[in-house]
Amino acid sequence: MAATVHSPIVTYASMLSLLAFCPPFVILLWYTMVHQDGSVIQTCSFLWENGVQGLINIWPRPTAIAWKIIFCYGAFEAALQLLLPGKRVEGPISPTGNRPVYKANGMAAYFVTLATYLGLWWFGIFNPAIVYDHLGEIFSALIFGSLVFCVLLYVKGHVAPSSSDSGSCGNLIIDFYWGMELYPRIGKNFDIKVFTNCRFGMMSWAVLAVTYCIKQYEINGKVSDSMLVNTILMLVYVTKFFWWEAGYWNTMDIAHDRAGFYICWGCLVWVPSIYTSPGMYLVNHPVQLGTQLAIYILVAGCLCIYINYDCDRQRQEFRRTNGKCSVWGKAPSKIVATYTTTAGETKTSLLLTSGWWGLARHFHYVPEISSAFFWTVPALFDNFLPYFYVIFLTILLFDRAKRDDDRCRSKYGKYWKLYCEKVKYRIIPGIY
DSSP, X not given: OGGGSSOHHHHHHHHHHHHHHHHHHHXXXXXXXXXXXXXXXXXXHHHXXXXXXXXXXXXXXXXXXXXXXXXHHHHHHHHHHHHSOXXXXXXXXXXXXXXXXXXXXXXXXXXXXXXXXXXXXXXXXXXXXXXXXXXXXXXXXXXXXHHHHHHHHHHHHHXXXXXXXXXXXXXXXXXXXXXXXXXXXXXXXXXXXXXXXXXXXXXXXXXXXXXXXXXXXXXXXXXXXXXXXXXXXXXXXXXXXXXXXXXXXXXXXXXXXXXXXXXIIIIIIIIIIIITHHHHHHHTOOOOOOHHHHHHHHHHXXXXXXHHHHHHHHHHHHHHTTTOSOBTTBOOOEEEEEEEOTTSOEEEEEEEOSTHHHHOTTTTHHHHHHHHHHHHGGGTTSOSGGGHHHHHHHHXXXXXXXXXXXXXXXXXXXXXXXXXXXXXXXXXXXTO
């Protein structure tokens, strides 16, 4: 389990601190962006003067309208996930030998969601600015609602697990934080992690990016070029995600990390609040970049998103064809690795050692972090806070690379050692 990568003390300290500090941080970030002009210093001086009572005072109470917005959005996305047609896709074989089956309808759900949201605004049925105006209450409701959701997931893991890929490690905190089940479902077809990670979390990123854009238009009567660059790049990134959603189901988030606080609360709360925060900042800071700089940033950001996509596409194609494909115009170099499942079966995997994957074992994180920088940099450098997401993402991905390497080392043994000798660097070619 992922919890064992670090020493027990580090593991407990990090888990308990994230459980304790993430919820108030979400509220403080929103409060600083919306009410303190994005200034961390102003928020810190406010908390210094008012202490914990100050935090309690600024913490918005979840309101009926906040719950209504969350419920309507969640129900709409759940309905799209269940009802829209899609191709049958199989996930990777799990440690206990199960193979999850999905319906790939993410792209359709994405277009229906954005078309519906923009349609409601265009025809005057619902003004997205209302979402921004009640953002604090929505985040507050999400914080508490998602905690309850994670408790229910914990109980479900004990009482009614969906597959044999579940179980307790005997520690309540670790079970709650990392999760009990790998593939929790409601009924046979409603996959909970696809809902939390993709249809609620990633979809909310696009919905909120559009919301911030519309709110700035409502305030100023126009949209600044900085906001346009930020919104376009975020939407290109989320479009790329849903285009490649079936590939995401093979990644660590879905195939290895269980459904607990770390993944589910993160996707239900942290993604809508933290990942969208550069756009939230720009609502009240309509920076004018000028056409030339705006185009440079836009092109650089799109290039990074494309490289990130191409890395994933290359590996997916390599796996799909069992190594019988072309990588950068020639036959791929690879390592044939065998491993044993928990059921004692011997399986074979191919490890790609050329193309993007010959540069570093997790090179795809470089364009991912770079693209986040390019949709944040339109905010320029008046305040530090818009860059929190880039810093957080860097820490997250470097930690994920380490966890993935450790997991693969124990899975593949000598073959992984061979792989590391061939692909020496973990993330940044020539450096790390």
